[in-house]
Amino acid sequence: MRITIELDAENMRRIQKITGQKKKSPAVSCALSEFIQQHQRRQFIERVLSGQTDFSLTNQELEARDVYEAR
Numbered sequence: 001m002r003i004t005i006e007l008d009a010e011n012m013r014r015i016q017k018i019t020g021q022k023k024k025s026p027a028v029s030c031a032l033s034e035f036i037q038q039h040q041r042r043q044f045i046e047r048v049l050s051g052q053t054d055f056s057l058t059n060q061e062l063e064a065r066d067v068y069e070a071r
Contacts, residue, residue: 021027
């Protein structure tokens with residue numbers, strides 16, 4: 001999807017450096033994907049720490065899935 005956003009030039013430069021992307025659109029897309037993944041990880045950890053997670057899978061099975069579903 002194509003959108004127009006306004007970003008601070010310094011933040012854009014930092015995003016490009018962190019993601020390793022030379023072009024702006026791929027850099028923003030990569031940063032957004034990473035942000036979403038971090039948010040999902042945080043949600044999962046919060047569920048684990050609050051005891052709301054069903055541990056029906058072993059650690060090896062969880063690692064094999066490589067994705068933790070956000071509820």
